[in-house]
Amino acid sequence: xxxxxxxxxxxxxxxxxxxxxxxxxxxxxxxxxxxxxxxxxxxxxxxxxxxxxxxxxxxxxxxxxxxxxxxxxxxxxxxxxxxxxxxxxxxxxxxxxxxxxxxxxxxxxxxxxxxxxxxxxxxxxxxxxxxxxxxxxxxxxxxxxxxxxxxxxxxxxxxxxxxxxxxxxxxxxxxxxxxxxxxxxxxxxxxxxxxxxxxxxxxxxxxxxxxxxxxxxxxxxxxxxxxxxxxxxxxxxxxxxxxxxxxxxxxxxxxxxxxxxxxxxxxxxxxxxxxxxxxxxxxxxxxxxxxxxxxxxxxxxxxxxxxxxxxxxxxxxxxxxxxxxxxxxxxxxxxxxxxxxxxxxxxxxxxxxxxxxxxxxxxxxxxxxxxxxxxxxxxxxxxxxxxxxxxxxxxxxxxxxxxxxxxxxxxxxxxxxxxxxxxxxxxxxxxxxxxxxxxxxxxxxxxxxxxxxxxxxxxxxxxxxxxxxxxxxxxxxxxxxxxxxxxxxxxxxxxxxxxxxxxxxxxxxxxxxxx
Amino acid sequence: xxxxxxxxxxxxxxxxxxxxxxxxxxxxxxxxxxxxxxxxxxxxxxxxxxxxxxxxxxxxxxxxxxxxxxxxxxxxxxxxxxxxxxxxxxxxxxxxxxxxxxxxxxxxxxxx
Numbered sequence: 040x041x042x043x044x045x046x047x048x049x050x051x052x053x054x055x056x057x058x059x060x061x062x063x064x065x066x067x068x069x070x071x072x073x074x075x076x077x078x079x080x081x082x083x084x085x086x087x088x089x090x091x092x093x094x095x096x097x098x099x100x101x102x103x104x105x106x107x108x109x110x111x112x113x114x115x116x117x118x119x120x121x122x123x124x125x126x127x128x129x130x131x132x133x134x135x136x137x138x139x140x141x142x143x144x145x146x147x148x149x150x151x152x153x154x155x156x157x158x159x160x161x162x163x164x165x166x167x168x169x170x171x172x173x174x175x176x177x178x179x180x181x182x183x184x185x186x187x188x189x190x191x192x193x194x195x196x197x198x199x200x201x202x203x204x205x206x207x208x209x210x211x212x213x214x215x216x217x218x219x220x221x222x223x224x225x226x227x228x229x230x231x232x233x234x235x236x237x238x239x240x241x242x243x244x245x246x247x248x249x250x251x252x253x254x255x256x257x258x259x260x261x262x263x264x265x266x267x268x269x270x271x272x273x274x275x276x277x278x279x280x281x282x283x284x285x286x287x288x289x290x291x292x293x294x295x296x297x298x299x300x301x302x303x304x305x306x307x308x309x310x311x312x313x314x315x316x317x318x319x320x321x322x323x324x325x326x327x328x329x330x331x332x333x334x335x336x337x338x339x340x341x342x343x344x345x346x347x348x349x350x351x352x353x354x355x356x357x358x359x360x361x362x363x364x365x366x367x368x369x370x371x372x373x374x375x376x377x378x379x380x381x382x383x384x385x386x387x388x389x390x391x392x393x394x395x396x397x398x399x400x401x402x403x404x405x406x407x408x409x410x411x412x413x414x415x416x417x418x419x420x421x422x423x424x425x426x427x428x429x430x431x432x433x434x435x436x437x438x439x440x441x442x443x444x445x446x447x448x449x450x451x452x453x454x455x456x457x458x459x460x461x462x463x464x465x466x467x468x469x470x471x472x473x474x475x476x477x478x479x480x481x482x483x484x485x486x487x488x489x490x491x492x493x494x495x496x497x498x499x500x501x502x503x504x505x506x507x508x509x510x511x512x513x514x515x516x517x518x519x520x521x522x523x524x525x526x527x528x529x530x531x532x533x534x535x536x537x538x539x540x541x542x543x544x545x546x547x548x549x550x551x552x553x554x
Numbered sequence: 555x556x557x558x559x560x561x562x563x564x565x566x567x568x569x570x571x572x573x574x575x576x577x578x579x580x581x582x583x584x585x586x587x588x589x590x591x592x593x594x595x596x597x598x599x600x601x602x603x604x605x606x607x608x609x610x611x612x613x614x615x616x617x618x619x620x621x622x623x624x625x626x627x628x629x630x631x632x633x634x635x636x637x638x639x640x641x642x643x644x645x646x647x648x649x650x651x652x653x654x655x656x657x658x659x660x661x662x663x664x665x666x
Binding site: 183186187190193194197198201204205206207209210212213216217220221223224227228230231234235240 | 567594625628
């Protein structure tokens with residue numbers, strides 16, 4: 040049994056949440072408790088599969104899973120990858136583990152937060168479709184399937200953003216769908232361009248055959264722009280504030296990892312598909328996106344009055360750190376000495392920040408949800424003295440806020456210090472701006488803390504009290520992980536981040552897995 | 555090199571993009587996205603087309619000169635997806651109309 044799961048982990052990780060999603064309305068006929076248990080079971084199973092993928096890809100240095108083949112580890116009879124291939128290396132499994140962790144936390148939190156709302160069966164169905172879209176997007180080894188999973192993720196996310204169905208959330212969902220369907224169509228266009236030249240859709244096969252012709256470069260720009268849009272980097276960030284702001288709070292937390300799946304695709308395109316190009320301009324493009332996201336994101340966040348829009352702009356700003364770290368690695372990809380001295384550690388910092396961001400931003404959105412649950416408003420000006428009645432939420436919020444601002448001993452500091460140090464060796468100015476952005480982040484969260492949690496207690500809120508345990512326990516799990524990652528960054532770095540960085544750099548290994 | 559299909563692709567994608575960027579009517583934005591989708595589909599199908607070829611059904615046209623089947627399969631998938639996207643976006647437009655009594659995207663800003 041265990042061997043079966045180990046061998047077919049990749050197929051299970053995509054198929055189980057997808058099948059479970061469509062089974063949710065049926066199971067819900069047995070009652071709400073059965074439905075909730077079923078959702079948690081499906082998510083936990085997917086998470087175990089992601090762990091198995093991670094174990095196997097660490098042990099074997101990446102593996103492929105050919106769907107429908109009698110021997111899943113063989114791509115094709117003649118060494119020509121034409122079938123649908125899932126290609127898992129440490130980076131894919133790393134991303135899958137992050138998304139499924141958040142999926143678990145978010146689904147448990149949603150049981151209480153969304154209680155009493157209508158059509159919850161569809162809510163949980165869409166939650167599972169989103170999970171399937173993410174695991175699919177990060178495990179696929181095929182450019183066309185990347186488009187399919189991207190659309191799957193976009194459509195289900197749009198449904199979740201528009202969940203409240205009133206005018207504003209419908210508008211936000213419409214906006215999200217507009218930008219992401221154009222992005223997805225550009226991915227399809229680029230896939231067509233590459234297919235027309237090389238008769239291949241498999242990423243590893245394409246990376247082997249690619250000649251970097253003029254058309255390939257156009258395809259690179261289309262793919263790069265589309266995935267930068269999906270991860271919410273600055274010139275294409277206009278959907279982030281609306282969708283994160285209007286979605287239900289647990290969905291906002293989940294959208295953070297959804298945009299990180301876009302980030303994964305961006306890295307995969309830049310390092311694996313176009314890794315042979317080794318153009319510093321691509322790295323500088325990513326660094327520029329990162330710097331813009333960082334600075335503009337935080338300055339836009341400073342004056343927001345809506346707690347969730349404020350956090351959404353911070354999500355944009357933090358994405359900038361990841362793009363900066365990975366972008367520095369990409370910019371020095373062609374010079375082994377620079378890569379060895381600071382490039383690899385910049386990338387480690389960037390990827391470490393991905394997991395840290397998922398944890399603390401997830402926690403912050405969930406605490407925002409707890410605040411909205413009790414205070415009944417998203418406007419910071421109407422909140423006051425919540426710390427009197429909600430001590431647990433306050434402590435959790437402080438943990439999240441200090442972590443995002445990069446203060447020790449929380450995990451945000453652990454990854455930011457690596458980014459600062461390594462980027463300083465690349466270009467001191469970039470590092471200085473990154474530190475400045477961190478200070479502005481802290482300033483902005485101090486504002487949230489003072490206006491929402493301190494001051495005289497509002498009488499109507501005081502009566503309401505702390506959020507129920509079933510809501511703060513999921514938040515507590517994230518907080519414990521944040522502190523653990525902050526206290527033992529080396530362990531996490533060695534266990535998860537380094538294998539993922541090496542997988543990202545090991546283009547030859549990725550190609551060799553298929554050809 | 556430059557043939558009619560490619561010109562049609564460029565025209566469709568440009569038209570669709572300009573509709574998305576410049577139109578304020580939500581229905582027209584959805585139409586624009588649909589038109590871009592058609593342009594991309596036309597691109598895929600025309601990439602797989604071979605001069606004087608038959609349909610790629612192996613048993614019906616054995617040893618004949620066939621056009622590529624994969625882009626057609628991709629196009630079919632993409633058409634299904636774009637149908638779902640169009641339906642979803644139109645339903646969001648309906649919800650928007652129910653709240654604001656208009657499908658003009660600039661109307662909401664004026665009301666506040």
